[in-house]
Amino acid sequence: MAKNVVIPIGPQHPSLKEPACFTITLEGEKVVNAVVGTGYNHRGLEKACEARSYLQDIYIIERVCGICSHIHSTTFCQSVEELAGVEIPRRAAYIRTLMAELERLHSHLLWLGIAGHEVGFDTLLMYSWRDRELVLDILAMLGGNRVNYGINTLGGVRRDVTPEQIEKIRKVVDIVEERNKYYVQLALSETTLAARLGGIGKLSHDDAIKFGAVGPVSRAAEVADDIRVTDPYSAYDEVPVTAITDNHADVFGRTVVRVLEIMESVKMIRFCLDNLPDGDIAVKVPRKIPEGEAFVRTEAPRGEDAHYVRSNGTDKPDRVRVRAASEANWHGMKHMLEGDYLADVPIIIAAIDPCYSCTDRAIVLDNHDTGKQSVIDWRTLREYSINWYKARGIDTGKIKIADSHLIF
Amino acid sequence: MVALFNILIFPGFLFLGIYALLFEYLDRIIYARLQNRMGPPWFQPLADFLKLIGKEAVIPAAADKHVFPALPVVALAAVTTAFLYVPIWSGSSLLPFSGDLIVVLYLLTIPTLTFFLAGWYSTSVYATVGSMRALTQLFSYEVPLFMALLSPALLADTWSISGISQFYGAHPLYILINIPAFVVAIVACQGKLERVPFDLPEAETEIVSGTFVEYSGRFYAVFKMAINCELVVVAAIVSAFFLPFYTANPFIGFLLFIVKTVIILFILAVFRSVMARIRIEQMVKFCWKYLTPLAILQIIINILLKGVLPL
Amino acid sequence: MMKGPGKITGEVLRHVFAKPATISYPKGELVIDKNYRGKIDFDASKCIGCKLCVRDCPANAISIENIGTKEDKKMQLTLNYAHCIFCCQCVDSCNKDAISFSPDIELAGINRKDMIVKL
Structure with missing residues (x-):
């Protein structure tokens, strides 16, 4: 047998959108050992939050992740509102839910494209990103920006949704739903896609629980773990949510979960638009937040997102802790990579929809x-x-x- | 003097080079349009080529100083030589001789071997993996490709590309017999040209750009040129075998050549836009399990028909 | 459902003569929603100099100073749009509507100093 070859995937590699280093030991084309090395992207966000006021922190927290920006700011706002003892208006809760589901649409469409690109199926990338662009236009219209919408503020949302905008959203959602039906069919019937995605990156039900996997990774292994169902926030106590699960427990299962979640999100967006309550969109939150600590969990497109905020009675937080979804999914990565082919490494890494800079914290x-x-x-x-x-x-x-x- | 003109200008080096750049543009624009994109402007391949020529060419410290720069030139030379035996403006090529089919097939194998050597002499891990894949792939697609091109030759009873083209030009209905061979040839060409779904040796998201990872500047420009020229030559050979329509008028014949090769290019572009890249072991399995038996079937059919048909 | 390779062929071929979804930038027509948050505009006559915007700016991109006299106030906003993150919190913070956003997003430049503008 030939000597084992060690191949570094990263820190700079075309398949990784952000720097991280995966040291892959190969035997032939098979992965026998994998070392996950993150930490190239530490930005000191948590520390930066401590130096700024709560209002300014929203915009920093929003930039924790480029894709799930809304869910991070929602989580942070919710923590601060909890500390301040403020209840947000129902209309604001519905608008937050609407934005969160639109964000899930664009995040999952983005992932579908990335997955296509990783397995060399660029046509799928171009098509799904074309459709994602429609969602981004809607988000830009609602929030004012394509990715960091900045629609959340302490005590509610900054912008209202007008009836004309609702009509536009309905139109886009119809298009996305129809195109997504095609993607579901494509994902289930295209042989080259199934051959590349099926059976790789296995993480069984027990392993998913053992490694603490969250989001589509765990739901693909039949762990019905969805914060929107188990611990409803915003307007999810009224919006009907179904946790999509699948029994493939591999990359193919994660694809199925994501494309079906798009269909679920479409339903939820329609429900939000139909049942948007009237009223104010924001209530006033004092600049100085009373002493205390709050821990809030939400369901980001990539899985469970948890924020911890501790206040000391001033207008600046004492401690902010962000646990992005990808951070929970890294732990099972070594297990998923080993035993598969080198050719599958990029797609297995991409299958957890990793967000490297969200996860990087101070190195000790x-x-x-x-x-x-x-x-x-x-x-x-x-x-x-x-x-x-x-x-x-x-x-x-x-x-x-x-x-x-x-x-x- | 005429020979020099033929080798350097038409149909040789210069024409092939310009046509290859045009072909790359067409390939990219068709691919883009199939994906609902705008695609690059017409001068993009030329601009890329000139930019690469102007860039600094780095030879890795661990690479062989003489083999490393020589390989792109060998690849380009082999492809350009092969082009001389392909019919362009009529049913006959510039220098037809009996057996030129075998020569062309071997000349077209040389670029793949240079890709392997390029990866090997680069001594980078990505390049080494890429070159191993290039070689593994070579053993998979080469057999069906050879058989797919030899079976029409069996029916035509000649080993000359021009002869085969003329034979099918005279008996256009016989082309229909060779449809399985055409399918095999198109699929195997995708492997030869290292395009999706068989672009494993340079799989960008897996091994960066595989065999070419250490190549830069003018060396890479020449390599890219060789790959584009290979695309032209393969399209021309496939069209000479399976679309043998030509006229006596050289001018119209030349236009017909362009139309035929663009049709082949379109098929290749559609092929690469509808599939995901497959794994190396899937590639080997696919080629030996489906492609080779289909090519063998074609050969059996042609041998049987040769006894039946009045030729 | 029939399984097989190349399932997307029909969809792909339908796009041969379809209008591309992308535009040729910068030549093509750029559609930007009027709600888009671009560079901010400043109305000096409305500004009272409370500096709430300066206080709330997460990126420290704005500063406001009085270039007139104490009696005849004339406010000037200095914006460093290389630092600006286009959140437009300043627009929300301003109680006098002196700051508004414009859909001007083509702000790329090659000199950092040009990105500090006095409004």
Whole structure:
């Protein structure tokens, strides 16, 4: 048998939209070992939130993730509203639900395209992104921007939905529903697609629970885990929600769950438009939030999103913790990758709909020998990397970095 | 002087190069339109080519200094030579001789071998995996492709491309017999040209760009040119075999050549837009389980018909 | 449901002569909703200089100063749209409607200094 080959997928790789490093050990074309390395995208968002007021934090939290931006800001707003003891108007709750479901539409269509691209089916990518564009136009019309809609504010929403906009949404939703019916049929009947997606990235029911998988990954393994059903928020206590599950427990199952969830979302959007209550869209929330702590869970397109906010009575939060959905799904990744072919690695990674920068937090080094923990700052990290290269005979001394770039 | 003109200008190097760039544009625009996109402007392939020529060409420190830059040129030369034996303006090519079919098939295998060597001499892990895949793929599609092209030759009783083209030109109905071979040839060509669903050696999302990952600048430009030229040559050969319509008038014959090759290109473009890339073991299985038996069936049919038909 | 490869062929062939869904940018026609949040506009006559917008801006992209005298106030808003995240919280925060958003989104430039504008 030939020697095992180690292939790095990342940090820079065409199949990864954001940097992360997967060190894949191959035996022939089969993966025998996989090491998941994240942490290239730490942005210090949680710390930045502590330095700003609650109102400013909404816009930072919204930028945790480029795709599930609305659900993050909803979760944060809900936490703060809980702390302030404010009940948002029903109309605002419905508009939040409407936006969340529109966001799920665009996120799942985006994922379908990415999945197509990862297996070399670019036509599917172009078609599903074309349809996603219609949803994005609607979101831009409602919120004012294509991805970071900025529709949430503390105590409600910032913009109302007008009757003309409702008509436009209905039209788009009809088109998306019809096109999606075609994608469901395509996903179920196209042999090359089924051959590439079926049977890979297995994560069984028990494993999904063991690794704490969330969202479509766990629902594809028949874990009926959907926060919209189990712990309703916004208007989900009135909007009929069905948790879509599938028994394939592989990438194909995750595809089926997602395309069927689009159909579910379409139904929910129609329900929201039909039953939009009248009334105010926002209530006033004081700038200073009373002392306390709140923990709120919501269902992002990628799975369970959890926020923890602790306030100390000022206008700035004491601690903000964001647990994005992808973070929960990373744990099972090694298990999913091993035993499959190299060709399947990108699609298995893509199948959890990973969001790398959402998940990256501060890096703490555990020293296994001494049991001590240490945190590396920018200067030490830079020295470490220079020495790392020097030890390998590469002189980085010629590279000049302006001092102003070293300060932050 | 005439020979030099033939080799360098028409139908040789210059014409093939320009037609290859045009072909790449057509391929991309058809592909784009099938996907409901605008597609690139007409000068995009030329602009890409010129840009690549102007860029710095890096030879990896671990790569072989002599083989690495030579491989793209070998690939291009092999393809350009093959083009001389393909009929363009009439039923006959420039230099027809008995057995040129075999020569052309072997010349067309050379680019794939250079892809393998390119990946091997790059010594990058992605390139190595890509080159292994290129070679594995070669052993899968080459047999059905050869058989698919040899079975029409059996019926025509000649090993010359021009002879086969003229034979089917004289008996147009016999083309219908070769429809299975046509299907096999189109599918196998997709493998030869490394296009979806058989673009495993350069699968972008898996192994970056596979064998070409270390190539840059003018070396990559020449490689890309060779791939485009290969597309033209393969389309021309397939059209000479399975669409052998030509006229005595060289000018109309030339236009007919363009129409025929564009039809083949359109089929290839549709083919690549409707499928997902398959895995290497699926590719091998598919080629040996379905493609090769179909090609063998075609050969048996043609051998039997040869005894029956009044030829 | 029939299974087989190339199921999308019919759909693909239907698009051969269909109008492409993309436009050729920047030559094509760009459709932007009037609700789109682009660069902000400032009406100096309405501004009272309360600086709520400056306080609420998450990106520290705006500053307001009085370039007139204490009696005859003349407010000037300096916007650094390289920093601006186009959330338009300033529009919501302003009690006097002095700030509004425009659908002007083509703001790309090659010089950072050009992105600091006085409105």
